[in-house]
Every structure is written in structure tokens, then in C-alpha cells.
Amino acid sequence: MAGHVAGRSRYDLDGAERCLAQALAVNPNEPLAWLWTGINHAWRGRGREAIECSERALSLSPLDPMIYYFNSLASTAHLLAGSYERALELSERSLRDNVLHTPTLRTLAAAQIELGRAREARETVRRLLETEPGLTVSAFRARYPGRDTAEGERFMSALEAAGLPA
Numbered sequence: 001m002a003g004h005v006a007g008r009s010r011y012d013l014d015g016a017e018r019c020l021a022q023a024l025a026v027n028p029n030e031p032l033a034w035l036w037t038g039i040n041h042a043w044r045g046r047g048r049e050a051i052e053c054s055e056r057a058l059s060l061s062p063l064d065p066m067i068y069y070f071n072s073l074a075s076t077a078h079l080l081a082g083s084y085e086r087a088l089e090l091s092e093r094s095l096r097d098n099v100l101h102t103p104t105l106r107t108l109a110a111a112q113i114e115l116g117r118a119r120e121a122r123e124t125v126r127r128l129l130e131t132e133p134g135l136t137v138s139a140f141r142a143r144y145p146g147r148d149t150a151e152g153e154r155f156m157s158a159l160e161a162a163g164l165p166a
Contacts, residue, residue, distance in 0.1 A: 001032075003019030004040075016040045035069075042151070050081055072104040080154075087108075087110075088111040102128055109124040109162040111158075113159075124162065126163075128164070137165065140159065
């Protein structure tokens with residue numbers, strides 16, 4: 001948990017990586033540690049590692065009561081790695097279990113744009129704004145740990161192309 005908080009809340013991706021590596025050294029079968037390691041890699045622009053870790057997390061906990069969360073973070077890892085079809089698939093799975101999960105809606109909209117499905121992406125953004133009114137690309141960028149990477153910029157551009165206000 002400390003590793004994820006370091007990355008997500010304090011934007012300390014190096015500290016997050018150290019904490020998560022320590023957690024995995026203690027318990028190499030901890031699915032959340034693998035999931036959070038995957039998203040930390042994604043935020044750093046390490047697509048291959050992000051996918052490997054997030055897929056390992058999914059394999060370790062396929063029936064987790066919070067599977068929507070696992071699918072959501074794994075979809076973001078795939079999106080940032082350029083694996084758009086898998087990002088779309090995982091986002092759709094996540095939303096079947098939690099239709100109001102805004103991080104999943106953001107990832108789905110971006111994946112839809114990257115796959116040339118602009119009309120669907122605009123509908124996804126409409127749903128996103130119903131759940132999180134007032135969200136803008138600039139507000140999301142300000143709180144997004146991967147904002148300084150090329151992958152993060154591509155994510156922001158896709159959200160804007162999907163109709164999320166700048």
C-alpha cells in the first residue's frame with residue numbers, strides 16, 4: 001500500500017518502485033503488489049514491464065472481489081503500452097462489474113480513440129462527465145502520475161480527441 005501511495009499521491013515513482021519491489025521480495029504472490037508495480041511501470045513509460053506485471057496480477061487473482069479494479073489498472077497499463085485492443089477488452093470487463101468507475105471510463109475513451117472509434121469514445125466521455133462533472137484534461141493531467149511521459153501525453157491527447165474539455 002505504501003508503494004502505491006508513494007506513486008499515486010506523492011508522485012514519487014522511484015520510492016514507489018522501491019516499496020513495491022520490497023513487497024514482492026517478501027511475497028512474490030501478492031497480486032496487488034504486482035498490479036501496482038505494473039501501473040507504476042506504466043506511469044514511467046515502461047510498457048512491456050507494465051503489461052507483464054499487470055497480467056501476472058490478473059493471473060494470481062482471477063476471482064478477486066475487486067476484479068474490476070484489477071481489470072481497470074491492467075487496461076491502463078495496456079493503453080499506455082500501445083496495446084489498445086487489450087486495453088479496450090479489460091476496460092469493458094471492468095465496467096461490467098463497476099459501471100461508475102471513472103478511471104476505467106477514461107481508459108476506455110482513450111483506447112476507443114486510438115482504435116478509430118471516435119463516436120463510441122464521445123459516448124464514453126459523456127458517461128464519464130455524468131459521473132465526474134467538471135473533469136477536464138488539464139485537471140486530470142495535474143493529478144496524473146505519468147503526466148511527464150510521452151505515453152501520458154498521448155493519453156491526454158486521446159481524452160481531448162474523445163471530447164473531454166481541455
